[in-house]
Amino acid sequence: VLEDKLLIWKLNRGSKDAFCRIYEKYRDDLLRIAAGLLNQTTTAEDVVQDVFTDFIRSAGKFELTGSLKGYLATCVANRARNMIRSQNRQRTVSLDDAEFAVSNFKRPDQWIIYDEDFERLNKALVQLPYEQKEAVILHIQGNMKFRNIAKMQETSTKTAQSRYHYGLTKLRLILNDEVSK
Amino acid sequence: MKPADNIKRLIKNTKIKTNPAVNEAVLNDLLNKLDSSENISSAAKQPSVWRIIMKRPIIKFAVAACVLAAIGLLLYRYSSNLDGATNAYATVLENIRKAHSVAYKERIISDKSDNTSSVMINIAGIKRDDMGNGSILISDPHNDIQLTLSAINKKAFIHKHIGREKKDFNWLTWITERFSRQGEYQGRRMFQEQVADLYVTNEPFRKCYIWVDPQTQLPIYSEERQMRDNSIVSPEVYLRITDFGGVGNLSRSLSYGGNGFSESTVIRSDFKWNIDVDDSLFSSEPPPDYNVTETISNVTEPNEMDIVQTLKFCVEVNGPYFPENLDILGDPNINKSMLVKKFHKGGDPEKELNAAIEFSDILARAVVFVQNRKAESNWFYNPQVMPDEADKALCWWKKKDGEGYRVIYGDLSIYDTNDMPQ
Numbered sequence: 001v002l003e004d005k006l007l008i009w010k011l012n013r014g015s016k017d018a019f020c021r022i023y024e025k026y027r028d029d030l031l032r033i034a035a036g037l038l039n040q041t042t043t044a045e046d047v048v049q050d051v052f053t054d055f056i057r058s059a060g061k062f063e064l065t066g067s068l069k070g071y072l073a074t075c076v077a078n079r080a081r082n083m084i085r086s087q088n089r090q091r092t093v094s095l096d097d098a099e100f101a102v103s104n105f106k107r108p109d110q111w112i113i114y115d116e117d118f119e120r121l122n123k124a125l126v127q128l129p130y131e132q133k134e135a136v137i138l139h140i141q142g143n144m145k146f147r148n149i150a151k152m153q154e155t156s157t158k159t160a161q162s163r164y165h166y167g168l169t170k171l172r173l174i175l176n177d178e179v180s181k
Numbered sequence: 182m183k184p185a186d187n188i189k190r191l192i193k194n195t196k197i198k199t200n201p202a203v204n205e206a207v208l209n210d211l212l213n214k215l216d217s218s219e220n221i222s223s224a225a226k227q228p229s230v231w232r233i234i235m236k237r238p239i240i241k242f243a244v245a246a247c248v249l250a251a252i253g254l255l256l257y258r259y260s261s262n263l264d265g266a267t268n269a270y271a272t273v274l275e276n277i278r279k280a281h282s283v284a285y286k287e288r289i290i291s292d293k294s295d296n297t298s299s300v301m302i303n304i305a306g307i308k309r310d311d312m313g314n315g316s317i318l319i320s321d322p323h324n325d326i327q328l329t330l331s332a333i334n335k336k337a338f339i340h341k342h343i344g345r346e347k348k349d350f351n352w353l354t355w356i357t358e359r360f361s362r363q364g365e366y367q368g369r370r371m372f373q374e375q376v377a378d379l380y381v382t383n384e385p386f387r388k389c390y391i392w393v394d395p396q397t398q399l400p401i402y403s404e405e406r407q408m409r410d411n412s413i414v415s416p417e418v419y420l421r422i423t424d425f426g427g428v429g430n431l432s433r434s435l436s437y438g439g440n441g442f443s444e445s446t447v448i449r450s451d452f453k454w455n456i457d458v459d460d461s462l463f464s465s466e467p468p469p470d471y472n473v474t475e476t477i478s479n480v481t482e483p484n485e486m487d488i489v490q491t492l493k494f495c496v497e498v499n500g501p502y503f504p505e506n507l508d509i510l511g512d513p514n515i516n517k518s519m520l521v522k523k524f525h526k527g528g529d530p531e532k533e534l535n536a537a538i539e540f541s542d543i544l545a546r547a548v549v550f551v552q553n554r555k556a557e558s559n560w561f562y563n564p565q566v567m568p569d570e571a572d573k574a575l576c577w578w579k580k581k582d583g584e585g586y587r588v589i590y591g592d593l594s595i596y597d598t599n600d601m602p603q
Contacts, residue, residue: 016212023208032197042390046367046381049207053368056214111207113198121195140192172188 004068011059019059023052026069029141030076031112036137037080039126045111047083051075073142074152077134084130124174132167139164206371270364270380272398273391276454277357280399284453291445300449306351307463321465322350328465334429337467338474344481360391360400369395377401399454405447414552416511416545420537424521427530433538435545474531476539483546483553488576489593491547494540496568498522503575505564511548516541554578561602566591574602 010018030051034044051072055062064071114122125133131153138144138152150160281304288297298318299311310318315332327340364380370392372379377392392402415436422431467473488507495504498519509515524537554560562576570591577588577598585599 014215016215019212019215020208023211027204028197028199031199032195035197049210049368052207052211053214056211059215111200111203113200115198117191117195118197121192136192140189168188171192175188175191 005064008062008064008068012062014059019056022055022068026072027052029069030072032118033073033137033141034076034080035112035118036122036125036141037077037130037134038083039122041110041112041114043083044080047076047079048111050079067143070142070144070148073138073144074148077138077142077152081134120175124171127174128167128170132163132170135160135164136167136171202371202374206369206376210368210370269366269378269398273364273380273393273400274357274361276397276399277360280353280454282454282456282458283353283356284451284456284458285449286451288448288450289445290448301458301462302352302356303458303460303463304353305460305463306353306355307465308352308355309463319463319465320352321463322352324465326465328467330467330471331431334431335468335471336431336474337471338476339465339467341475341477342480343477359389359405360403362389364391372402375401397454399452401450401452403449405449407445407447414508414511414548416516416548417513418516418520418538418541418545419513420517420520420534420541422530422534424517425525425530425533425537426527427534431531431534433534435538435541474535476535478542483550485550485587485589485595487543487546487550488589489595490543492575492589492593494523494544495519501568503564503566503568506562507548507551510544516544520544568592577602 004022007018007022011022027048030048031044034047035041038044038047054075055072125137128136134153135146135149138149139146146157146160146164149164150157153160153163282302284299284301286297287300287310288295296312298313301309301311303309306322308318308320310320312318317330317332319328319330320326321328325342329338329340331337360382362382362384364382367379367381369376369378371377372392376395378395380391380393382389382391386408387405388408389403389405391400393399394401417434417436419434420432422429491507491510492503495510496502504510510519520537520541524533524540526533551560551562559578560576561578563574566573566575568591571594573591574588575591575593577586579585580587580597585597586601587595588598588602589595
């Protein structure tokens with residue numbers, strides 16, 4: 001946290017090195033979260049790039065109150081939610097189903113490189129209801145507290161916790177074979 | 182260790198790998214944005230300077246004038262940035278519109294197929310698809326002809342359309358149309374070892390990613406994702422010569438497309454704009470030594486007679502009942518078995534295949550007719566009615582003028598009624 005506060009202080013004074021450090025430090029985590037939430041490679045990449053762009057725009061006046069990773073993860077989750085809402089408004093087809101074939105299609109300029117483990121985990125995550133998936137990803141990968149997840153999901157902390165536990169149980173059933181191997 | 186801990190560990194420890202070239206391109210783009218951030222310079226200013234300024238009225242006035250000028254410049258800059266994105270895409274569209282020819286590779290990926298072809302469009306707007314398996318497809322919009330040439334067995338298929346309203350359509354305007362939506366600028370990225378601007382166009386059931394060469398302001402790559410609207414049935418027919426007892430690879434297909442009809446990804450790459458092309462490659466005349474088969478498709482608006490002929494066909498093939506619904510006839514597996522049953526009589530397989538594909542057009546039009554009515558919640562169908570029950574309404578819909586209903590009875594006679602059938 002102290003390092004992040006120092007990086008923000010430097011970034012607010014225009015330090016490119018500070019931004020490079022933040023970018024290197026959190027880029028992969030944010031891409032992992034976005035890819036897990038969206039299951040669409042290109043959209044997930046767009047979301048992370050947009051979050052960094054907004055973050056850059058706030059440089060000079062940015063104040064860090066909690067963890068920087070938590071802040072950026074929340075930005076990714078909010079954008080992912082908005083993306084899904086807007087896409088659902090545009091079509092009736094299930095987002096995951098529609099894009100699944102595409103998500104596995106490798107483009108030469110693709111930012112995220114899928115390996116077997118990552119693909120297997122994402123395929124399992126696809127099968128969870130969105131709120132459960134969000135709770136699991138944000139708590140485990142985003143290190144977010146249930147209180148903050150609940151606030152984002154506009155629900156109680158207990159509900160966020162139960163979504164997390166249900167999600168984890170379902171994941172355990174889906175991945176049971178692979179994990180026990 | 183508990184199983185739940187295993188899962189947590191798996192989620193936590195699954196690492197992601199990223200493409201270093203893209204990492205760098207994105208970072209450079211972000212650093213450029215950081216350079217142009219106005220917030221940073223204001224934050225770096227020393228408070229003591231402001232105190233000095235505010236103490237002296239003349240300097241305060243001068244500074245106020247400078248601030249106003251700066252705000253003006255800033256507004257100009259941001260407004261030109263916003264318009265810049267739109268204008269940049271407008272330039273791309275204008276360049277596409279001005280193109281007199283284009284060549285590109287096209288890959289169409291759907292749940293049923295994955296085909297790649299090399300496409301060329303000439304100045305007359307005629308399209309040539311080299312399918313890569315020795316087959317060439319020439320689409321001549323001026324004469325409403327599609328010519329398929331199969332070099333392997335020296336066969337030519339001329340497919341003519343009748344009943345289509347003459348429109349000012351050609352394939353150059355078509356390719357412009359593929360890109361002509363509001364393109365949202367996504368930033369500059371590394372793409373296939375070159376710098377490219379990425380735009381995204383978004384509309385219901387279709388999203389397109391377009392990579393543009395910043396030098397030429399013309400597309401170099403596009404990925405068009407078409408999503409399916411589950412409420413629409415897309416009639417498709419796939420028939421092979423082997424279905425009619427023949428041998429070889431000859432196949433014929435028919436499908437009614439459009440936004441929302443099917444789910445596919447179309448990748449267009451290796452664009453070459455404004456190239457010199459040999460016009461003889463676009464001739465819709467088959468070579469003299471080719472065996473020519475000609476088919477005609479009626480592309481008028483589907484109508485009630487398509488429904489009557491389709492229902493008659495269903496009773497003849499699968500009677501004595503009417504089908505449970507007409508949507509199922511759009512399924513290529515269902516219609517294939519029915520078409521083979523009707524047209525495969527042990528004669529010339531190629532003739533039977535052609536007759537089946539010709540009739541399948543009526544079948545597909547009937548399905549489209551139903552979809553059009555369903556979209557207006559104006560399609561009623563009662564499969565309990567038996568053939569020849571002349572007094573029972575089999576299907577009906579409200580007439581376009583809103584005055585009463587059009588009804589098809591069990592004996593396939595059609596009448597107008599004032600009241601909705603019970």
